[in-house]
Amino acid sequence: MTDTHNLYQLLPDDLAKWLVEHEHSAAQTRGVMAWAYKKQAPPLFPRLLEDLAKLPRTLPAIIERHLSTDGTQKILFALGDGQRVESVILNYHRKLTVCLSTQVGCAMGCTFCRTGEAGLGRNLEAHEIVGMYLILRKQIWQETSLQAPCPNIVFMGQGEPLHNFEEVKRALEILTHPWALDLGPRQITLSTVGYLPGLTRFRELPRVNLAFSLHSPFEQERRQLIPVEARFPLSEIKQALKTMPLLPRQFITLEYLILKDVNHSERHAQALADWSQDLKSIINLIPYNPVAGFLFQRPGEETVDQFKKSLVKRGVRVMERVARGSDIAAACGQLAGARSSCT
Numbered sequence: 001m002t003d004t005h006n007l008y009q010l011l012p013d014d015l016a017k018w019l020v021e022h023e024h025s026a027a028q029t030r031g032v033m034a035w036a037y038k039k040q041a042p043p044l045f046p047r048l049l050e051d052l053a054k055l056p057r058t059l060p061a062i063i064e065r066h067l068s069t070d071g072t073q074k075i076l077f078a079l080g081d082g083q084r085v086e087s088v089i090l091n092y093h094r095k096l097t098v099c100l101s102t103q104v105g106c107a108m109g110c111t112f113c114r115t116g117e118a119g120l121g122r123n124l125e126a127h128e129i130v131g132m133y134l135i136l137r138k139q140i141w142q143e144t145s146l147q148a149p150c151p152n153i154v155f156m157g158q159g160e161p162l163h164n165f166e167e168v169k170r171a172l173e174i175l176t177h178p179w180a181l182d183l184g185p186r187q188i189t190l191s192t193v194g195y196l197p198g199l200t201r202f203r204e205l206p207r208v209n210l211a212f213s214l215h216s217p218f219e220q221e222r223r224q225l226i227p228v229e230a231r232f233p234l235s236e237i238k239q240a241l242k243t244m245p246l247l248p249r250q251f252i253t254l255e256y257l258i259l260k261d262v263n264h265s266e267r268h269a270q271a272l273a274d275w276s277q278d279l280k281s282i283i284n285l286i287p288y289n290p291v292a293g294f295l296f297q298r299p300g301e302e303t304v305d306q307f308k309k310s311l312v313k314r315g316v317r318v319m320e321r322v323a324r325g326s327d328i329a330a331a332c333g334q335l336a337g338a339r340s341s342c343t
């Protein structure tokens, strides 16, 4: 461990090692973590405080905020090297959730998604992911009159989380460690388009919820939406999902973006029911949020209802996600990570 590491990327073992390297007792680890994450009193030893001051602990900086009419907030962060990423604060029935990014841009190139358009900039480091959460939590706490509980997290922002496996793993370990942020793994949902090298390692992560972006039960058609389907086909993803370790009341969420006139026929409903029938899963229908310059369109409410009924009559467990933040381009697939022109 060197003094170039950021405090917010250190797990207790790393911090203990750093303490020993700087001639402090490893027994100080818990107290230092409580000070860093729980705002408890700083360590009492002046020399330790002096050394800790040398350890970088910069966090991403908020450079723009947009507020939707439905209460959703989109936040643009600047990272230490000037790169930018977006996060979203969602308010569903007064339950607050933050949507975090894991990469600057994304390499997956999904054809319905603004983020994938520009390709991958770079991976976020664990301290940047944890840092965004710390800042959003602080902001939520400042804005709510009551001391709100720690917000839940969905990794559904910019980037494919499993394509940045090591840093996301470290961030999850910090977010869930009792000495650090102490979130319950079930408070966190990680979403993937099926990046198989990461999906097959999913069991190495804390037992967070898994959401898989399916969007079509047909491999050829899915490839038109999610190009990595050509490398990691549905048949192989299915095998990985079937062996996923799940807690008793934990389900895999199958995210299904409904694109007008593309993927909501009776044929799709039947194939979707067949594909999911041997998975402990629930299908989450998401009517598409249009992205300027993209060809796909949002389906009408009747279309969504009809598709939902087609699935229910086949015995499929279904829910529907209510769109949030589409007026500020904060909804699924709309994040760009660019400074907006409207401020």
Ligand code: SF4
Binding pocket: 106, 107, 108, 109, 110, 113, 114, 115, 116, 117, 157, 158, 159, 160, 193, 333
């Ligand atoms: S949908 Fe997700 S995986 Fe696909 S390009 Fe967008 S951010 Fe990347």
